[in-house]
Amino acid sequence: MSRIAATAVLLTLLAAGTPALADEQLVLIVSADSKIAQLDSLEVRKLFLGLTVTQDGNRLRPVLNETDARVKEIFLQNVVSMSDITYDRSLLRLTLIQGQRQPTAYRDIALLLKAVAADPSAVSYAWSKDVARDPRLRILRVLWYD
Amino acid sequence: MPHPYLQTLLSCVALSLLWATPALAQHEHSSGEFEVFVAAEEFHGSGEAPRDEADPWVSADVVVGATEHQFRVFGELFATPDEIDLERFQMGFEFVPETVLWLGRFHEPASAWNTEHHHGQYLQTDITRPYIERWEDEQGIIPQHITGALFESRQSIGGEGAIQLSGGLGAAPALTNTEMESVSLIHSNTGRHGLSATGRLAYLPQYVGASSVGLLFGHDDLDASYGLALPALHSNHADLTIYGAYIDWSVESWRVVGADYYVDVALDRTTRNESFMSGYLQVERQLPRRFTVFGRWEDSARMQESRYVALFDHEDGNIEIAVRRQALGMRWDYARRQALTLELSHIVSLHQQSNEVRVQWSAAIP
Numbered sequence: 004m005s006r007i008a009a010t011a012v013l014l015t016l017l018a019a020g021t022p023a024l025a026d027e028q029l030v031l032i033v034s035a036d037s038k039i040a041q042l043d044s045l046e047v048r049k050l051f052l053g054l055t056v057t058q059d060g061n062r063l064r065p066v067l068n069e070t071d072a073r074v075k076e077i078f079l080q081n082v083v084s085m086s087d088i089t090y091d092r093s094l095l096r097l098t099l100i101q102g103q104r105q106p107t108a109y110r111d112i113a114l115l116l117k118a119v120a121a122d123p124s125a126v127s128y129a130w131s132k133d134v135a136r137d138p139r140l141r142i143l144r145v146l147w148y149d
Numbered sequence: 150m151p152h153p154y155l156q157t158l159l160s161c162v163a164l165s166l167l168w169a170t171p172a173l174a175q176h177e178h179s180s181g182e183f184e185v186f187v188a189a190e191e192f193h194g195s196g197e198a199p200r201d202e203a204d205p206w207v208s209a210d211v212v213v214g215a216t217e218h219q220f221r222v223f224g225e226l227f228a229t230p231d232e233i234d235l236e237r238f239q240m241g242f243e244f245v246p247e248t249v250l251w252l253g254r255f256h257e258p259a260s261a262w263n264t265e266h267h268h269g270q271y272l273q274t275d276i277t278r279p280y281i282e283r284w285e286d287e288q289g290i291i292p293q294h295i296t297g298a299l300f301e302s303r304q305s306i307g308g309e310g311a312i313q314l315s316g317g318l319g320a321a322p323a324l325t326n327t328e329m330e331s332v333s334l335i336h337s338n339t340g341r342h343g344l345s346a347t348g349r350l351a352y353l354p355q356y357v358g359a360s361s362v363g364l365l366f367g368h369d370d371l372d373a374s375y376g377l378a379l380p381a382l383h384s385n386h387a388d389l390t391i392y393g394a395y396i397d398w399s400v401e402s403w404r405v406v407g408a409d410y411y412v413d414v415a416l417d418r419t420t421r422n423e424s425f426m427s428g429y430l431q432v433e434r435q436l437p438r439r440f441t442v443f444g445r446w447e448d449s450a451r452m453q454e455s456r457y458v459a460l461f462d463h464e465d466g467n468i469e470i471a472v473r474r475q476a477l478g479m480r481w482d483y484a485r486r487q488a489l490t491l492e493l494s495h496i497v498s499l500h501q502q503s504n505e506v507r508v509q510w511s512a513a514i515p
Contacts (some may be wrong), residue, residue: 045309045356052357055246062218088439088482092272093359095486095513098184099269101249102214102223102239105184 027149028131029077030142037123039063041143050126051083051106052090053097066127067108068115078128081147116140186210188270188511194496195504206230210268219243221251227268232286235334236268239299248302254334255299258315258349259367261395261408263293271511274404274433274480276492279447280471281410281427285322285329288461288469291391291412292369294331295319295345303356311356313363314349321345321369324378324387327460329371343370343386358399365393365410381460384416402435414457425451425458439482447474453499462499473497487512 031047033039039058042050050056056063068074075087083090097103109115112133119125120139134140189207207230214223225237239253256263262282266273283289297319303311322329323340332342351363371387373379395408409428416422431445449472452458462470478492490509496502 048357054357055243057246062216091486095184095269096265096272096359098214099186099212099225099267099272100264102212102221102225104214104216 028145029074029081029128029147030131030134031126031128031144031146032119032134032140032142033126034120034123035139035141037125037141039123039126039143042126047126047146048083051078053094053103053106061124063126064122064124065106066115066119066125067106068112068128069108069110070112070115070129074128074130077147082128183211183213184269185514186212186269186271186511187514188509190276190507190509192505192507194506196501208268208270210236210270212269221249225267234336236294238334247304249300251299251301252297253299254294254296254332255317257291257293257295257345257347257367258299258301258317259347259365259391259393260291260293261365261393261397262406264315264349265397269513270509271486271488271513273511274441274443274490275431275445275476275478276490276507276509277476277494279408279429279431279445280474281408281429281447281449285331288328288463290458290461290470291410292322292329292331292345292367292371292389295321295347296332296334296342297345303353305356309355311353313351313353313361316346316348318344318346321371323375324371324373324382324460325375326377327381327463340375341372343372345369347391360398362396362398363394365391365395365408367391367393378460382416382456386415386417387457388415389413390415404433404435406431406433414455416457423451423455423457425449425455427452441480441482443476443478443480445474445476447471447476449473459499470499471496472499486514 031042046056050063051065068078079085079087079090085093094105098105109118112129115127115129116134116137119127128146131142134142187209191206209228211226212223214221219242221241221243223239224235227234227236235254237255239251239255241249241251243249256267258264260282262278266278281291284293295317297317299315299317301315303313306312320332320342321344322331323342325340330340332338345368347367349363349365351361353361367389369389371389372385373382373387374385379385390413391410393408393410397406398404407428407430409426411426412424414423427449429445429447431443433441433443435441452470452472458470474494474496476492476494478490480488480490482488488511490511492507494505496505
């Protein structure tokens with residue numbers, strides 16, 4: 004009896020833990036109306052470093068998520084593989100060399116999601132818990148998980 | 150000093166600390182329609198005349214760009230207390246990603262330093278640029294601005310690498326009196342402008358990286374029939390042919406930037422052409438707490454014997470043409486997009502030697 008109770012407790016804890024694990028996923032997102040099919044790691048890196056990435060002749064537009072420090076840290080480590088200062092300088096460098104616009108950055112998650120949803124060419128990233136049930140958005144793939 | 154420039158420099162730093170505070174930096178949304186690169190500098194050189202136009206104590210470089218579908222346009226406006234000029238203005242069409250044909254006024258691809266740093270002082274680790282890379286209005290001896298067409302392309306090769314090709318064709322600067330004057334888009338133009346053809350072929354170990362190594366070429370027909378250039382050179386033209394090689398390579402905390410140029414100068418009515426060489430090597434090392442130390446060594450050959458080079462030397466107490474220079478310095482990125490730099494250098498020019506000390510505050514806004 005006690006073994007059954009212990010198993011039940013363990014299953015309950017595991018079930019309760021699953022959403023928490025799912026929360027720790029950083030996902031690549033686009034608008035639900037977007038025709039963007041998929042982007043590989045190099046294309047994502049090019050896009051967020053300010054280089055031109057197109058799909059079906061449409062130029063994609065990167066949107067930076069600066070809503071919390073951990074998202075920024077994971078983005079820098081896993082997407083562009085640069086330190087904060089090096090990434091900033093590489094964006095500035097591209098602006099100086101080619102006049103390229105720097106990616107738009109948002110510090111409010113609601114505004115970011117609204118902006119991505121409204122622009123079929125926009126590409127951004129967010130915690131999966133923030134976008135999983137949002138019908139305006141589509142998840143392209145998982146960028147990072149814990 | 151009285152050093153009003155130093156006082157202004159310190160004021161800039163004090164104001165910048167306010168600007169850098171997190172409270173002021175908070176905003177919901179930012180985008181990059183434009184960037185302004187600003188710098189303020191204090192300078193002292195032993196045995197040199199007071200600061201001249203080549204050493205503005207404060208400068209602002211405004212870069213504005215727009216992209217719509219495959220069309221691009223951007224401009225770079227550079228302002229100092231002595232000049233305001235539209236340094237670059239380019240309209241481009243991007244045929245395929247990273248392959249663009251530009252029309253307008255642009256920086257010569259054969260310049261290793263200026264196509265990387267342009268006028269954005271903040272993105273340059275050191276304060277000074279090598280003498281061979283000086284702008285035309287700073288008594289630079291190699292053309293830096295062309296007005297015409299520029300083709301640029303970056304294509305993947307192998308796994309992660311890329312080949313970058315740049316080629317420009319257009320109007321070269323003219324030799325007027327004792328400096329070059331490139332075609333101006335906002336001021337009147339003097340002299341005649343010959344043809345300039347220039348290019349660069351580079352290998353990038355990473356398509357998205359900043360490291361590259363490559364070859365440089367330029368041919369510029371400089372008209373010298375105007376002003377003092379004709380009697381000084383005894384020639385209506387100076388045809389410059391430039392061959393060069395460069396490296397800009399970063400490995401972890403180290404960065405090496407170097408270039409070497411061979412310049413052939415063909416003059417009318419002379420049986421023997423002139424030629425000279427000039428090069429530099431800069432090594433940078435990032436340290437903890439956002440400090441960077443750097444050292445640069447510049448050297449040249451046969452510049453003292455060149456009538457063409459002598460044309461740019463005014464013997465007015467300023468050092469316009471350096472034959473050799475050793476520079477050492479430290480930069481401190483003390484806040485986001487702001488840096489303080491100290492640079493010490495020893496210069497051997499055509500007629501004198503000098504020791505210089507420079508202090509600079511530089512920033513990028515926003």
